[in-house]
Amino acid sequence: MSEATALGTHRNELSSDIEALKSDMASLRKDFSGIASNLGQQAKERAAAVKETVQDSVQTSISSAESCVQRRPLTSVVVAFGVGVIVSKLLKR
Template identity: 30%
Template sequence: MAQATSNDSSAELAAVKADLHQLKTDMAALVAALKDSGSKRVSAAEETTLEAVHEAIASLNSRFETLKSKAGAQAKDALDEAEQTVTRHPLATVVAAFGIGFVLAKLFDTGSRH
């Protein structure tokens, strides 16, 4: 009977060892699957982020081009208006330019007279 109990214990120990080996194998496969799944999720997140960055850049470029056109149009309008003012009032423009030049010359005069 002692022999039967010893054989039963050995059989149970062998079964436990086999179960542990199978558990180690299953755990290794699970870790590998999780790692692969995580890599795929990170890759998908990188793609999504990259797409969002490209969309933001495209949107900013579009807004920049729109603002650049508006600024160019406003500058042209201001230049046209200045030309019209000079054309309508040439004497006043010359006097104003002379006055502004005189004031600036006095402001920047360093007093370097001999």
């Protein structure tokens, strides 16, 4: 009977260990889910910040180009024509 008692004790310990392992795994799953959610939110915030920076930069460039065209309209037309000629020659090849 002592073997049966020892076997029962080991079985109970093993069952207890398995339950503890299940609990730990559930806790880890929650932690990883929270971390993934947090990383996703940080990525979203950074993307929004980059988008805003790019939009500001583009708007500044557009304003600068408009100002240059207004100050020297004839030069702007000549430059645009030259760029068009170069692009058309490159596209023909």
